[in-house]
Amino acid sequence: MSMPESGASGYVNSDRAPYSERTTGGAPTTGEGDDRSVGEIVGEIASDLSNLVKQELDLAKTEAKNEARKAARGAGMFGGAALAANLALVFLSLCLLFLLDNWMHTAWAALIVAALWGITAAVLALRGRKEFQEFNPALETTQQTLKEDVQWAREQKNS
Numbered sequence: 001m002s003m004p005e006s007g008a009s010g011y012v013n014s015d016r017a018p019y020s021e022r023t024t025g026g027a028p029t030t031g032e033g034d035d036r037s038v039g040e041i042v043g044e045i046a047s048d049l050s051n052l053v054k055q056e057l058d059l060a061k062t063e064a065k066n067e068a069r070k071a072a073r074g075a076g077m078f079g080g081a082a083l084a085a086n087l088a089l090v091f092l093s094l095c096l097l098f099l100l101d102n103w104m105h106t107a108w109a110a111l112i113v114a115a116l117w118g119i120t121a122a123v124l125a126l127r128g129r130k131e132f133q134e135f136n137p138a139l140e141t142t143q144q145t146l147k148e149d150v151q152w153a154r155e156q157k158n159s
Contacts, residue, residue: 093117 093113100109 096116097106097109097113100112
């Protein structure tokens with residue numbers, strides 16, 4: 001989480017009052033004459049922290065939505081490119097068919113082109129199956145680091 005930055009005048013965010021004056025109702029917190037109890041101070045700190053976390057989460061949501069929109073547009077462009085590539089392959093296949101037709105009967109030329117595409121599909125399917133077999137959705141490294149984080153937090157709590 002990032003802390004709000006203060007400008008050269010010592011003001012934080014758009015409230016236009018120094019942070020010490022905003023949190024104490026306009027009176028600077030010098031420690032002298034401060035008649036707030038420890039509970040009130042802790043309550044204010046908790047409230048400020050809660051607000052900060054909420055603001056950071058809202059910012060993260062907004063950024064995630066914007067990035068998701070960009071990703072969706074990119075995915076749409078990839079989909080269009082895939083369609084165009086598919087059409088290009090169809091027309092290249094027809095071109096090969098008509099080229100082979102110069103030396104043999106059209107049916108044999110079509111059979112050869114179909115066989116080439118069948119071999120290509122088989123090779124791609126076997127490679128895809130191999131990739132799926134190597135796929136591990138367990139995210140073992142992430143699980144391990146999360147367990148370490150929990151252990152660290154417990155140690156900090158107990159010490």
